[in-house]
Amino acid sequence: MPEESEIRGSTRRELLLTGVTGLATTIIVSPASASDEDTELIEHLTGKIPTESDRVHLAMPRIFPNGYTVPLTIEVDSPMTEDDHVKLVRVVAPRNPLIQVAAFHFLPQCSQPRVSTRIRLAEPQHVLAVAEVSDGTLLMAKTWVEVATNGCA
């Protein structure tokens, strides 16, 4: 009996160790590299490094059954004056076969940096919204969306 439990224990320990190691790897490496990947992706697309900002609001359902028409609303906090306005907002879906979704251009005094539309998502992923402000800086927000069907097939 003690022998058996020792064996069982060691097996469990091994499993546990593997589990913990696996988990640690996931926790430490995955989110950091994911966010680096997003930053690199945007840098590759635009030539500029984005910073995550709570001025950019990207609203999408967390879970949506149909990848063909996923609703999306973007709003950026901005006075929209000549000196300080949002020039454009890009939407990027990094796990779609073609990652660029749309770019929305605004005009100071005339339009609000606020838009709603519907997009296609191929698989569950972080959707990115990147606003380019008149001083040239890029402000980014992202949100996780889980889709059940591939909207790009």
Added chain:
Amino acid sequence: MPRIQVPNTATKGEIFQVKALISHQMETGLRHDSEGKVIPRKIINKFVCRYNGLDVFVVDLHEAVAANPYFEFFLRATESGRLDFIWEEDGGGVYSLAQQLVVS
């Protein structure tokens, strides 16, 4: 075919909502027909809202905008005049609508 929903009148400085929709397949170029051949891409690639000749809201559309592209956006009423809505399709097709806006 395109459709818009926009007010006829507004007060100066008011922010008003615009809804624009066009019936369109938005063929991505990623799909194959029953013989395995790629169905060529044909999407609406640009949408422009022009207010008295000024491009006040423009969208560059890529393949991942859903079929029947729909946009809801917000403009500031600056002066009376004309709003033009233009959709440009791959291959050069253009669809458009126009509406007068009275600003008081």
